[in-house]
Amino acid sequence: MSHKKTAFVFPPFASDYPDDPFTYLPGFDDCFRKFLGRAAEFTDADLINFKIPERTFLEDELKTQYIAYIQACSLVSWFKLKGIFPAYSAGYSMGIYAALYQSEVISFLDGLVMIRQAFREVTRVTGKDSFGMCAIIGLNRDDLEPLILREDDKIEIAIQNSVCSFSISGPAKNIRSLVEAAQGEGALSTRIFTITVPYHSSYLKDAAGNFDEFIAQIQFRNPRMPIVSLVDQEILLEEEMLKKEVVRNLFTSLNWYETQLYLQELGVNRFVECGSGKGLVKNARFIEGDAITMTANSYSASLNQ
Amino acid sequence: MATITDTTRKEVKEVVYNFFSEECEVDISGINDNTNIIKDIDGDSLMFLELIEIFKRKYNLDIELKTIGKYAVKHPVQTIGQLIDMQLLIIEHENKLLELDK
Numbered sequence: 001m002s003h004k005k006t007a008f009v010f011p012p013f014a015s016d017y018p019d020d021p022f023t024y025l026p027g028f029d030d031c032f033r034k035f036l037g038r039a040a041e042f043t044d045a046d047l048i049n050f051k052i053p054e055r056t057f058l059e060d061e062l063k064t065q066y067i068a069y070i071q072a073c074s075l076v077s078w079f080k081l082k083g084i085f086p087a088y089s090a091g092y093s094m095g096i097y098a099a100l101y102q103s104e105v106i107s108f109l110d111g112l113v114m115i116r117q118a119f120r121e122v123t124r125v126t127g128k129d130s131f132g133m134c135a136i137i138g139l140n141r142d143d144l145e146p147l148i149l150r151e152d153d154k155i156e157i158a159i160q161n162s163v164c165s166f167s168i169s170g171p172a173k174n175i176r177s178l179v180e181a182a183q184g185e186g187a188l189s190t191r192i193f194t195i196t197v198p199y200h201s202s203y204l205k206d207a208a209g210n211f212d213e214f215i216a217q218i219q220f221r222n223p224r225m226p227i228v229s230l231v232d233q234e235i236l237l238e239e240e241m242l243k244k245e246v247v248r249n250l251f252t253s254l255n256w257y258e259t260q261l262y263l264q265e266l267g268v269n270r271f272v273e274c275g276s277g278k279g280l281v282k283n284a285r286f287i288e289g290d291a292i293t294m295t296a297n298s299y300s301a302s303l304n305q
Numbered sequence: 306m307a308t309i310t311d312t313t314r315k316e317v318k319e320v321v322y323n324f325f326s327e328e329c330e331v332d333i334s335g336i337n338d339n340t341n342i343i344k345d346i347d348g349d350s351l352m353f354l355e356l357i358e359i360f361k362r363k364y365n366l367d368i369e370l371k372t373i374g375k376y377a378v379k380h381p382v383q384t385i386g387q388l389i390d391m392q393l394l395i396i397e398h399e400n401k402l403l404e405l406d407k
Contacts, residue, residue: 137354138370164354164370183378186371188357189350282351286358 007268008086010072010095011275013064017052021276024301032074039070043112061195062119065094072098075274075296090228103223110218117214121207122197130172131198137165138188147181158200159254162286169198204251212247230254233262264289272299309397317392338386368399376402
C-alpha cells in the first residue's frame with residue numbers, strides 16, 4: 001500500500017461554480033448551510049441568498065472571497081468529522097485565511113472578519129484609482145519581464161503559478177496594455193480578472209500598517225499542523241510568524257509553483273483543493289512531480305473506494 | 306523535422322479525442338472533428354496547453370510555447386479537427402512552425 005501524505009490547498013475566491021461540485025460528500029450541504037448561516041449573521045446578511053446553480057455573487061469581489069472561505073471551512077469541518085486531517089496546508093492568495101482555520105489558528109468568524117478588514121484596507125489605499133489583475137499563460141518569466149519593463153515597471157508579477165503561468169497586478173490601463181503585448185509575444189492564453197484590487201503588489205504596502213494593527217487584536221494560536229508560506233516557502237509553526245504572513249501576503253509577490261514543489265520535497269504526494277472550483281487542480285498539471293492534485297469531491301470519492 | 310504518417314495522424318486523433326472526452330466529461334461518441342471546443346464541450350485554453358505538453362513529451366518535441374502562441378494568433382483553433390491539424394503541424398515543424406507563414 002502506498003503511503004499518501006496529503007496537503008489541503010485553499011483557493012482564493014470563486015470565479016465560477018461548476019454544477020454539483022460536492023456530490024461525493026454526503027451531508028456536506030447541511031454543513032455548508034450551517035457555516036453560511038453563521039457568516040450571514042455576523043458579516044453580511046445577503047450571504048444567505050447564495051446558491052451555486054444561480055452563480056450568486058460572482059461579480060462581487062468581497063462576497064466571492066467570503067464564499068470561497070465558507071466553502072473551504074465547511075469542507076475542513078466535513079473532513080474533520082470523518083477524522084481526516086492533512087499533513088500540511090497552504091492557502092493560495094486570500095485562501096490563507098482558510099488555511100489558518102484548517103490548522104486551528106483562528107476561529108471561523110475571525111477569518112471572516114479578517115477577510116472583510118483586509119478588503120477594506122486594500123480598497124482604501126487603492127481609492128478611486130483603477131487597478132486590476134490578469135493571468136498570462138504560455139510565456140515564461142524571461143519572456144514576461146521585458147514586457148513588464150515596457151510598462152515602466154508599473155505592473156508586477158503577483159503570483160507565479162507554474163513555469164509558464166503568472167498572475168499580474170497593476171493599474172488597469174497597464175494591465176490591458178500588457179495583455180495585448182503578451183498576446184503578440186505568443187501567450188497562449190490571457191485573461192483580465194474582474195477585480196479592482198492589485199493583490200500581492202507593492203501598491204498595497206500602505207494597507208499593511210493598519211492591517212497589522214488590526215491583526216494584533218485577533219487571537220491566533222499555534223497551528224495544529226504546519227502551514228507553508230507562499231512568499232518564501234517557509235514552514236510557519238508559530239502564531240507570530242502567521243500574523244506576519246497574513247500581513248505581508250497582501251503586498252508581497254507569491255509563488256504557488258515553488259510552494260507546490262516544496263511540499264512535494266517534504267513528501268506530499270496528494271494535494272486536495274478545498275473549494276468548489278478546479279483552478280488549482282488544473283494548474284497542477286503544469287507543475288513537475290508525481291504528486292496528484294484533486295478536488296475535495298474526488299478525494300472524498302477516492303476514500304470510499 | 307518529423308514526417309507525418311497515417312499512424313501519427315491516427316495516434317494524434319486518438320489522444321485528442323480521449324483527452325477531451327475525459328477532461329470535458331463527454332462521451333467520446335459525442336466528439337467529432339467539427340466539435341467546437343469551447344461552445345460544444347466547454348473546453349478551455351489550459352486544456353490546449355496541456356495537450357501541447359502531452360505531445361511534447363510523447364514525440365520529444367523541441368518547441369517553445371510562445372512559438373505555438375504566435376502561430377495560434379494567426380491561425381486560431383476552434384474545432385477538434387483544427388486542433389488535430391495544428392498538433393500535426395507542431396510535430397512536423399517544431400520550432401520552425403512560424404516559417405510556414407513566410
